[in-house]
Amino acid sequence: MVSKVVFGRGSINQIDDIIRPKRLNERAPFVFIIDAFFQNQSTLTSKFSLLYDDYIIYVSADEEPKTSQVDALVESIILNTKDLPSGIIGIGGGTIMDIAKAVSIMLTNTGSSEDYQGWDLVKNPGVYSVGVPTISGTGAEVSRTAVLSGSKLKLGLNSDYTPFNQVILDPELTESVTKDQWFFTGMDCFIHCVESLNGHFINTFSESYGTMAYALCKDIFLGDLSDDDKQNKLMMASWHGGMSIAYSQVGVAHALSYGLSFVLGVKHGLGNCIVFNHLDEFYPNDVALFREMIVKNDINLPKHICEDVTDSQMETMIDTALSLEPLWENALGNEWKTQISRQKIERLFRKM
Numbered sequence: 001m002v003s004k005v006v007f008g009r010g011s012i013n014q015i016d017d018i019i020r021p022k023r024l025n026e027r028a029p030f031v032f033i034i035d036a037f038f039q040n041q042s043t044l045t046s047k048f049s050l051l052y053d054d055y056i057i058y059v060s061a062d063e064e065p066k067t068s069q070v071d072a073l074v075e076s077i078i079l080n081t082k083d084l085p086s087g088i089i090g091i092g093g094g095t096i097m098d099i100a101k102a103v104s105i106m107l108t109n110t111g112s113s114e115d116y117q118g119w120d121l122v123k124n125p126g127v128y129s130v131g132v133p134t135i136s137g138t139g140a141e142v143s144r145t146a147v148l149s150g151s152k153l154k155l156g157l158n159s160d161y162t163p164f165n166q167v168i169l170d171p172e173l174t175e176s177v178t179k180d181q182w183f184f185t186g187m188d189c190f191i192h193c194v195e196s197l198n199g200h201f202i203n204t205f206s207e208s209y210g211t212m213a214y215a216l217c218k219d220i221f222l223g224d225l226s227d228d229d230k231q232n233k234l235m236m237a238s239w240h241g242g243m244s245i246a247y248s249q250v251g252v253a254h255a256l257s258y259g260l261s262f263v264l265g266v267k268h269g270l271g272n273c274i275v276f277n278h279l280d281e282f283y284p285n286d287v288a289l290f291r292e293m294i295v296k297n298d299i300n301l302p303k304h305i306c307e308d309v310t311d312s313q314m315e316t317m318i319d320t321a322l323s324l325e326p327l328w329e330n331a332l333g334n335e336w337k338t339q340i341s342r343q344k345i346e347r348l349f350r351k352m
C-alpha cells in the first residue's frame, strides 16, 4: 500500500515540506519526472523548488510506457547524478505514474525492467517515490504495479516494492484535462470496479472499495455535479477503484485492451472503452450503463480500429490477451480455458 497520502484542492503546495525530510544529502537530488504537457507551464513548476542538483525530466505521455524507455531514463539518471537520487517525483497521468514507479525500482535493482515484468520479481525496495496524478481514473497512483510494454509483452512490474511512498492528490491539477481524456480515463476507473466487483477474486476489502468507487462514477458520469465536484470525486474514485483491484484483479476488458495497446499503441483508457463496448456477454448491465454514460457526456467512440490488422498482428494481440492468466481466472474462474478460445478472442477484436 501507499504509505502516505494527502488529498485536497491546492495540496500540491505542500510538496516542498513533504519531500524536504527525505533528502539524503546534497549530492543526492530529487528527480522530477513530469508529463511533457506541462513543459513551459510555470504554474506547475512554481509549486516546488529545485535545490542543489535537483532537476526535471519531461517525458511525453503520448505513447504507452515502455521497458526500453524506463531503462534509458534510469541510465541517464545514473550518469547525471553523483549519488543515487533522494527521490523520484512523478507528476502526470497514468503513464507518468507507471514510469516514475518503475524508475524508482530500477535504480536499485540490476538488469532491464523487462526482467521484472510479472508478479513479485522485484528484489530490492526502490528509492523514495512520490506520485502526483494530474488526471484521474487509472488508479496508477495507488496500485502495486507499473504497467510497461516490453519487447515481448505488455505486463506490469507487480510487487510489494512498486507502490509510491507518498501520493499527493490535488484535484485542481486535473483542471486542464480535455473532455475526451477525462471520460476515457475515468472509464478506466469504472471498468476497474466492474471487473473487480464481478470477479471470482472478490473479497470484503475489494468489494467495499469497489462499491464506493462505482457509486462515485455513476454520480460523476450520469449525475449533474459542478466541475469542482466532478474533479474531487473522480480523484477519490480513481484511488478507491485502484484499491479495489489491488485486493483482487481486473478482467476481460483489461486482458483484451492490453492486446490492443501492445500492437496498435491505443492508450489504455480509450482501449478499455473500445473493448468494453463489446463485452455484453460478460458484463451486460454495466455495458448498458457505460453506453448511457457515452450518450450523456456526448462522447464519440472510435470504430473499426482493427479493420486493417494483419493476421500476424492479430496473433500477437491474442497472445498478449491470453498471457494475462490471472485476469481471465478472475473474470471467469479456474475453468476459464473451457470458455475462451483464440477464435473467440479474434471475433471480439474484429468487431472493435
Ligand SMILES: [Fe+2]
Pocket (backbone or CB within 6 Å): 138, 188, 192, 254, 268
Ligand atoms: Fe486500467
